[in-house]
Amino acid sequence: MLIKCPECGHQVSDQAKTCPSCGIDIAGKITRCPDCGEVIFKEQSYCPNCRCSINGASDTGTGTLKGTLTGTLTGTLTGTGALTRSKTGKGDVELVVREDAGNPLPHAPRSRKRKVGIAAAVIGLVIALIVVFLGIYFMKNQERQVEERAYANAIKSTEPLVLQNFLDMYGDAPKAHRDSVRLLLNGLNKVENDWHDAMVNNSKTAFERFVKQHPQSGHIIEAGIKIDSLDWIAAKNENTPEAFKKYMESHDDGAYYDEAHANYEQLEAEKVKPEDRLIVSQLFTTFFNALAQMDESALTSTLAPVLTSFLHRPNATKVDVCQYMEKLHEADVTKIEFAPNGDWAIEKVRLGEGQFAYNVNFTVAQHTERGLGAEQSSSVYKVTAQVSPEGRITELNMKRSIQ
Numbered sequence: 001m002l003i004k005c006p007e008c009g010h011q012v013s014d015q016a017k018t019c020p021s022c023g024i025d026i027a028g029k030i031t032r033c034p035d036c037g038e039v040i041f042k043e044q045s046y047c048p049n050c051r052c053s054i055n056g057a058s059d060t061g062t063g064t065l066k067g068t069l070t071g072t073l074t075g076t077l078t079g080t081g082a083l084t085r086s087k088t089g090k091g092d093v094e095l096v097v098r099e100d101a102g103n104p105l106p107h108a109p110r111s112r113k114r115k116v117g118i119a120a121a122v123i124g125l126v127i128a129l130i131v132v133f134l135g136i137y138f139m140k141n142q143e144r145q146v147e148e149r150a151y152a153n154a155i156k157s158t159e160p161l162v163l164q165n166f167l168d169m170y171g172d173a174p175k176a177h178r179d180s181v182r183l184l185l186n187g188l189n190k191v192e193n194d195w196h197d198a199m200v201n202n203s204k205t206a207f208e209r210f211v212k213q214h215p216q217s218g219h220i221i222e223a224g225i226k227i228d229s230l231d232w233i234a235a236k237n238e239n240t241p242e243a244f245k246k247y248m249e250s251h252d253d254g255a256y257y258d259e260a261h262a263n264y265e266q267l268e269a270e271k272v273k274p275e276d277r278l279i280v281s282q283l284f285t286t287f288f289n290a291l292a293q294m295d296e297s298a299l300t301s302t303l304a305p306v307l308t309s310f311l312h313r314p315n316a317t318k319v320d321v322c323q324y325m326e327k328l329h330e331a332d333v334t335k336i337e338f339a340p341n342g343d344w345a346i347e348k349v350r351l352g353e354g355q356f357a358y359n360v361n362f363t364v365a366q367h368t369e370r371g372l373g374a375e376q377s378s379s380v381y382k383v384t385a386q387v388s389p390e391g392r393i394t395e396l397n398m399k400r401s402i403q
Contacts, residue, residue: 003039006030006048014039151177158218160188195219204230225255232256241267270348270356279391280346280360284383287393288338288364291325299325304392312397335369341380351389358387363401 005012008022016026031042035052045054147170154166163185167178191214198206207223207230214220228251235247244264248257283302290299300318310316311324328336340362347359366379379400386395 003030006038006040006044147173147177151181154181155184158188160185160192163188191217191219195223198223198226202226202230228254228256232260235260236263239263239267241271266350269354270350272346272348272358276348276358277344277346280358280387281340281342281344283387283391283393284340284360284362284364284385287396288340291328292336292338294325294329296322296325302393304388304390304394307393307395308386309395309397332371333368334371334374335367337367338364339367340364355389357389357394360385360387364398 001014002011003014004010005019005022005024005026007019007024010019010021012019012021012026014026014030018025029041029043030039032038033040033047033050033052033054036047036050038047038049040047040049040054046052047054150166150170151173154163157163163181166173166181167185170178194210194213195217198210204227207226210217211220211223211227217223231247231250232254235243241264244260244267247254247260248264251257251260254260286298287302289295290302299321303318303321305318307316307321308314310321313320341364343362345361349357349359351357360383362383364381364383366381368377368379369375370377381398381400384395384397384399385393388394
């Protein structure tokens with residue numbers, strides 16, 4: 001018949017010599033508790049299951065225990081261990097503590113096993129808690145390191161989106177980190193707002209103000225390009241040597257410097273200089289003096305071989321001009337004088353590399369005397385003329401002004 005080993009609790013035959021699990025003797029060494037039926041060792045004084053006294057044994061202790069069991073029982077406790085019984089006569093029974101009972105009471109093995117199980121459970125729980133706490137610690141430490149790297153990247157960034165992402169993703173970051181990122185984000189937002197205002201205004205003043213307020217902004221280069229472009233547009237609109245020179249002085253590395261320099265040289269060359277004015281004024285003074293003095297040689301020296309227009313006659317020659325001079329002096333004309341009024345309006349026109357013609361407008365006064373009585377008359381003419389690069393008159397038309 002199978003039973004539970006009283007020592008280790010494993011199943012074993014009641015006829016087995018020893019327990020195969022713990023090696024304790026089984027055959028002839030076991031019995032059943034008369035109270036609860038638990039399999040126990042015959043030598044045990046108490047049932048470890050129900051604490052029922054076996055073989056009339058009493059509680060263990062030290063000293064003498066007396067009682068009456070159909071007589072007077074005298075028990076002498078001489079040590080600590082299992083109790084034995086012996087008759088002393090007259091119905092007296094002497095209970096003596098066996099000297100060889102150095103082992104715990106029969107129920108001790110199971111109690112020890114129970115304690116070992118509880119201890120193991122407690123140790124396992126402690127180890128589990130340690131593992132959990134270590135896991136939490138390492139996880140928090142990892143999260144802290146990730147947050148610190150994200151914070152370092154955010155602080156170095158000049159992109160508002162990067163800073164806002166940090167605030168959105170790390171809501172539980174240290175307050176000092178979040179405050180620093182938020183302060184930087186507010187500053188960048190102000191820069192972006194000011195840049196937007198400057199772009200909307202689109203004036204040199206607005207961009208210069210932005211550069212002064214935000215010298216470290218990422219928009220500084222773009223602002224410089226905007227200012228350069230606006231100054232170039234202003235110079236082209238004015239289209240004077242002075243305007244292009246001003247642009248070059250302000251933007252020595254500007255995007256339009258070479259073009260500005262070319263325009264400056266061209267306009268400077270086309271600019272009517274004092275020497276140009278002197279050449280033109282002397283040419284027409286010579287022409288009108290020759291008309292007045294009937295000096296054909298001096299007159300023809302001022303003329304191109306063919307004039308595109310002379311007194312509105314196209315393709316006029318020097319002969320045509322000389323005939324006009326002779327006509328002025330016919331009949332009773334005794335004296336003619338021409339006097340340019342000095343109101344020269346001269347335009348210099350580029351014809352080729354280093355070659356310039358002149359468009360000239362001015363007025364000239366004519367004074368004429370006739371007959372013996374020296375009858376006098378005066379007129380003012382508006383003169384429109386052109387001068388070749390060689391300094392010869394190529395066109396000359398006159399219209400009398402109404403006095």
